[in-house]
Every structure is written in C-alpha cells, then in structure tokens.
Amino acid sequence: MPFEKIVPPSEGTKITVESGKLHIPDQPIITFIEGDGIGYDIMTASRRIWDAAVEKAYNGARRIHWMEIYSGEKAAQLYDGNYMPEETFEALRQYHIGIKGPLTTPVGGGFRSLNVTLRQVLDLYACVRPVRWYRGVPSPLKDPGKTDIVIFRENTEDVYAGIEYEAGSAENKKLAAFLRNEMGAQFFEDAGLGIKPISAFASKRLVRKAIQYALDRGRKSVTLVHKGNIQKFTEGAFRKWGYEVAAQEFGDVTITEDDLWEKYNGKQPEGTIVIKDRIADIIFQHLLLRPDEFDVLATMNLNGDYLSDAAAAHVGGVGIAPGANIGDEVAMFEATHGTAPKYTNLDKVNPGSLLFSGVMMLEYMDWWEAANLINTAFEKTIEQKIVTYDFARQMEGATEVGTSAFATAIIRNMD
Numbered sequence: 001m002p003f004e005k006i007v008p009p010s011e012g013t014k015i016t017v018e019s020g021k022l023h024i025p026d027q028p029i030i031t032f033i034e035g036d037g038i039g040y041d042i043m044t045a046s047r048r049i050w051d052a053a054v055e056k057a058y059n060g061a062r063r064i065h066w067m068e069i070y071s072g073e074k075a076a077q078l079y080d081g082n083y084m085p086e087e088t089f090e091a092l093r094q095y096h097i098g099i100k101g102p103l104t105t106p107v108g109g110g111f112r113s114l115n116v117t118l119r120q121v122l123d124l125y126a127c128v129r130p131v132r133w134y135r136g137v138p139s140p141l142k143d144p145g146k147t148d149i150v151i152f153r154e155n156t157e158d159v160y161a162g163i164e165y166e167a168g169s170a171e172n173k174k175l176a177a178f179l180r181n182e183m184g185a186q187f188f189e190d191a192g193l194g195i196k197p198i199s200a201f202a203s204k205r206l207v208r209k210a211i212q213y214a215l216d217r218g219r220k221s222v223t224l225v226h227k228g229n230i231q232k233f234t235e236g237a238f239r240k241w242g243y244e245v246a247a248q249e250f251g252d253v254t255i256t257e258d259d260l261w262e263k264y265n266g267k268q269p270e271g272t273i274v275i276k277d278r279i280a281d282i283i284f285q286h287l288l289l290r291p292d293e294f295d296v297l298a299t300m301n302l303n304g305d306y307l308s309d310a311a312a313a314h315v316g317g318v319g320i321a322p323g324a325n326i327g328d329e330v331a332m333f334e335a336t337h338g339t340a341p342k343y344t345n346l347d348k349v350n351p352g353s354l355l356f357s358g359v360m361m362l363e364y365m366d367w368w369e370a371a372n373l374i375n376t377a378f379e380k381t382i383e384q385k386i387v388t389y390d391f392a393r394q395m396e397g398a399t400e401v402g403t404s405a406f407a408t409a410i411i412r413n414m415d
Helices: 039-058 073-078 086-095 114-121 170-181 200-217 235-249 257-262 280-289 301-314 352-364 368-383 403-412
Strands: 016-018 021-023 029-033 065-068 097-100 126-132 148-154 221-226 254-256 273-279 296-299 322-326 331-335
Touching: 029 039, 029 086, 039 352, 039 368, 039 403, 086 097, 097 352, 114 331, 126 200, 126 301, 126 352, 148 200, 148 301, 200 221, 200 235, 200 273, 200 296, 221 235, 221 280, 221 301, 235 254, 235 273, 254 257, 257 273, 273 280, 280 301, 296 301, 322 352, 331 352, 352 368, 368 403
Parallel strands: 029 065, 029 097, 097 331, 148 296, 221 273, 221 296, 254 273
Antiparallel strands: 016 021, 126 148, 126 322, 322 331
16 A cells, blocks of 8 residues: 655665564665754765665665654644644564654654553554763763663553643542542542552563563573562562563573572573562662673563663763663664753754664674674764764863764774
C-alpha cells in the first residue's frame, strides 16, 4: 500500500526480519524524523557525519539510503494538523530501524507525549541509554572515565502508563471510595490518584534484553535497580522476576552476587554475567563514588528516567547523551534532549546526542567500523578544542564553532 506523503528512496533495500532476527543488507533503507526546533540543524550535521563514516569504513560497499518520515510540527503541516500520522507508524513497522530528532508535544489536548506515543504504539519497550565519557569532554567528576554503563529502562508500564485520576473528578471519587471501603486504604481527602502497573511479562522481557545485551557486548554485570524495600509488590516484584529470568533462561552464564563471593571468592569466572540489585536511591551515590562497579542497569520507567539523565551529567550532560527505544522488531534511535526552540536554525548547538544515537544505530546494525570511526574522530576534535558553545564556555582556549562546522571538523578527523 503506497504512502500518502512519505517517499521511499529510488535505491536501497528493506531490512527484513527472519526468526526474530534483523537482516541488514549492505544498502539498507533507514527512516528518519528530522525533529522540531533544532532538529534540522543537528539532523543535517549528523547525517553528514554518519554518511562520511560509512563511506570511509566501507569504500562504497555499504551505504545508507535515507527515507524521511514525519512527526511533530513538520507532520502537522503536511497532514492537516496531525502530529503523529498513522503512516509514520506503518513505515517504521515496514522498515524496522529509524532515527529521530527532538519532538515538540502539542499543548492543550491530543497526545500526552509524541515520544511516549511512539514507544507505546510500536511497543518499543526498552529505552537503552549508554553513558560513557569521551576524552576531553568537560565533566564535574574527577575521574569520569570510570563511568561506562548502559541503562535499560522499561518503557511501557509504571506511572508512565498514564492511569491517573484528577482530584475531584467522578472517576477519582469512585476509585477513592473503592480503595477506602473495599480495600481499607488510607490517604488524604482530595488526593490525585495514580495506579502503577508492573507486570511479570514486561519486567522479564526488559531484563531478558538487558542480559542478552551484556552477553553480546562482553559486559560483566547486570544490576536490577528498584525500590522494592518499600514498594514490595511492584518494584520488589520487578527484582524477583529479574532474578527468575537470569536463573531460568541464562542459568548457564549468570551468577548472583552472593555466588560471586561465596563460591568464587570474588573472582568472576570468565564468560559469566553477575546479576545483582541495588535500591534506587543508593544507586545515585554508587554511580558517583564507584561507577566502575556497574556495567548494565535494568530498571523500571520512572527510575530509568531519573538515572539516565543524572548519569549523563557525569560525562558531559544530556546534550551528548544518546538513546534508543527498542522492541522486538522495531528500533527508534533518538536525541534525548528537547527541541531548544530559541536556537532554531541558528547553527549553534551540539549535535552530540543525536550523533551518538546514530553511532548506537550503526552498532545495532553491526557496522562497527563506521561507529568506531565516529567515536575516534569526535574525541580527536574535542582534544583539538574545536567545540560548540556549550563546551566552549567550559574550556580554556577553545575554538567555538557552529553545528555544521563542528560536523566538518569531525569528518576531517576521520582521515
């Protein structure tokens, strides 16, 4: 069925899925959403860098064929006010991989969040946020190089499921009466009420993906982050179900933290993954004081939201923090910051968040040579102190450049 506004490229091949695994051709068609606000500037710059890295790494044998799809303000202009047209979802289902800039959520009705809508409609249940330091990037930590973690945040449940009732509403009064009269609950009058669903199904598939990632990438541990000491039947259950997945599905390659010390005297056997857990509040302290003890973190929606932004601050901020929302057959890589409308079309901002989300995408495609070229060239550019304004104000002797010139410098440093 043809699209209404989306125009597939004249060349390139669709990515396919066989037996639950993606098959990436050498000339794949990849979808992109430009984004609102600074989206044009950072997407244009990042695409130049991704394309240059692919050309440099594979000398024409591989190439990305880009297909623009629409969401946010650009979609509203094209689709008579519709910020999230159905054919955008369909394109992602058909082409499987996409990358997007930041999106504005319309005010006063409609979608609660365009980003949340994408995740829920396409069941992109794992928000994946790598957090690592690049040499030369300003950081508040004395030794930011010790931070190298990947956060797996469950995307579909928790308070983000949107089950809440405004104080004074008929629905609120009905639920409040049931909770008090039937369940014996006690809480103040006129309280807003929210329900926090945490299921075995969603928890296990998130932890399963985190453990598989750790195995595939040679990571040493997966830490379940929760507040199960207080919320025993939601967050405590997440912890329990996480350990069950590890034991039942990965028992030949996982050990618990207790096993590590009681059976192996603290020396981790080669090829194993240590499964451990930490209370949500204490993990913030641990990531500051001894971040090198943690590798992959798996947690629920709200905890993951807090943790991913806080951890990003350790290594340069959300301006260069990459992310992706990944399901079983569709993956959407994205800038993790907002639209920064005051900088729209000023060619000023750091494209790092979107750029490294694209690096994640290349790694997801197993195009490691291109991904590594970008990582190395970025560090070289920072070490030369050629930076955008956000880093320039934190570095002595920096040469401040715009978004496009920063991209040019990174491309030049691939040689």
